Amino acid sequence: MxxxxxxxxxxxxxxxxxxxxxxxxxxxxxxxxYTGPYFDPSAPNNITTQLGTHAYLPCKVRQLSNKSVSWIRRRDAHILTVDRFTFIADERFQAFLVEATDTWTLQVKYVQARDAGVYECQVGTEPKMSHFVQLNVVVPKIEIVGESDIYVKAGTTVSLKCVITQALEEPAYIFWYHNDERVLNYDKSLVEIRMERVAPDTTVGNLIIYSPRREDSGNYSCSPSNLDSASVVLHVLSGEQPAAMQHGNSAARAAPTLGALLGAAAGAACGARLLSVHAAPRALLRLLVLVAFALVFPVLCHDEDVLVERK
Incomplete structure (x- = not known):
C-alpha cells in the first residue's frame, strides 16, 4: 500500500x-x-519601538478555526482586546487581523515609557494557549548644546543647536519657540532653521539668529515631533558684559560694611581701655581713641557720599 x-x-x-x-x-x-490552533514559531517575540511612535505586536495563530484571540497586559493582568473588540478605556490600544498571514496584531499608538513590558496573546482553547511578546520602549535624549543661559552682544550672530540622540526614527520636524511663540524663518536674513540627520540615531536641529537685538532675548525651546522639548535662556546685551556685572557684584561684596567699620572702632576702643587698666596713663588712652575714630570716620563719610550719588 x-x-x-x-x-x-x-x-x-x-x-x-x-x-x-x-x-x-x-x-x-x-x-x-497540529490538529488544532498553534502559534507560528517564526513570529517575533521581542519588539523595540521609540517613544511617541506606534508599536505593532504580532501574534501568528495557525488553524485558529472559531477560537477567540485575546491580548492581555501582564503587569496588571488587564484584558486589552478580545478579537476585534477593545476592553480598555485607553483608545491607543487596538487589535486587528491580517488574514493573509493569520496574524492578530496589537497596535499601541503614541507609545509611552510606561507601555514597556510583556504582553500575552491568548487563544481560547481548553486549556488556554499563550504567546508572549516583550515590548521595549527607547526614550531619545534631547538637549540644547551649551549653558542654560547664553550671553551674546547685540548684532552678533547666535546659533542654537538642538541635539537628539538615541532616536530610532528621525523626527518629522523640529519646531523652535521664543517665549512660547513659534519661530518662523520667513525672512532668512534674520532667522534660519535647519535640520540634519548626522548619524543613524542622531538628529541636529539648528536655529540661527542673525544680528540679534535686545528684544530677541528670552526663553528658546526646541520641540521635535512626538518628543519632549529642551530650552535655554538667551541674553542679548547692548554694551554691558556679564563679566563686568559679576565684577561689580564682587566689588560690592568686598567693600566693608558700616557694621564692620564700627566694630573695628569699638575694638580699637576696647584695646585702648585694656591698656589703660593695666598700665597706660589717661592721656595715652585718649590719644588711641582719637586715632581710631580718625581712621574710621573718613571711610564712613565716603560710603555716605556713594549712597547719595546712587540716590
Whole structure:
C-alpha cells in the first residue's frame, strides 16, 4: 500500500503503513503536524519601538478555526482586546487581523515609557494557549548644546543647536519657540532653521539668529515631533558684559560694611581701655581713641557720599 495519501485518510494510512513497515518514514514526515490552533514559531517575540511612535505586536495563530484571540497586559493582568473588540478605556490600544498571514496584531499608538513590558496573546482553547511578546520602549535624549543661559552682544550672530540622540526614527520636524511663540524663518536674513540627520540615531536641529537685538532675548525651546522639548535662556546685551556685572557684584561684596567699620572702632576702643587698666596713663588712652575714630570716620563719610550719588 502507498503511504502518500490525502490528509483525510491519514489515520488509516498510519495504521496500514505501520503494518507494511513504512511507519518510521511517515512519522518523520508528519512531525509538527497540529490538529488544532498553534502559534507560528517564526513570529517575533521581542519588539523595540521609540517613544511617541506606534508599536505593532504580532501574534501568528495557525488553524485558529472559531477560537477567540485575546491580548492581555501582564503587569496588571488587564484584558486589552478580545478579537476585534477593545476592553480598555485607553483608545491607543487596538487589535486587528491580517488574514493573509493569520496574524492578530496589537497596535499601541503614541507609545509611552510606561507601555514597556510583556504582553500575552491568548487563544481560547481548553486549556488556554499563550504567546508572549516583550515590548521595549527607547526614550531619545534631547538637549540644547551649551549653558542654560547664553550671553551674546547685540548684532552678533547666535546659533542654537538642538541635539537628539538615541532616536530610532528621525523626527518629522523640529519646531523652535521664543517665549512660547513659534519661530518662523520667513525672512532668512534674520532667522534660519535647519535640520540634519548626522548619524543613524542622531538628529541636529539648528536655529540661527542673525544680528540679534535686545528684544530677541528670552526663553528658546526646541520641540521635535512626538518628543519632549529642551530650552535655554538667551541674553542679548547692548554694551554691558556679564563679566563686568559679576565684577561689580564682587566689588560690592568686598567693600566693608558700616557694621564692620564700627566694630573695628569699638575694638580699637576696647584695646585702648585694656591698656589703660593695666598700665597706660589717661592721656595715652585718649590719644588711641582719637586715632581710631580718625581712621574710621573718613571711610564712613565716603560710603555716605556713594549712597547719595546712587540716590
Amino acid at each position: 502507498h503511504c502518500n495519501l490525502r490528509p483525510a485518510l491519514l489515520l488509516r494510512a498510519l495504521l496500514s503503513c505501520g503494518e507494511a513497515g513504512g511507519g518510521a518514514r511517515l512519522a518523520k514526515r508528519y512531525v509538527g503536524l
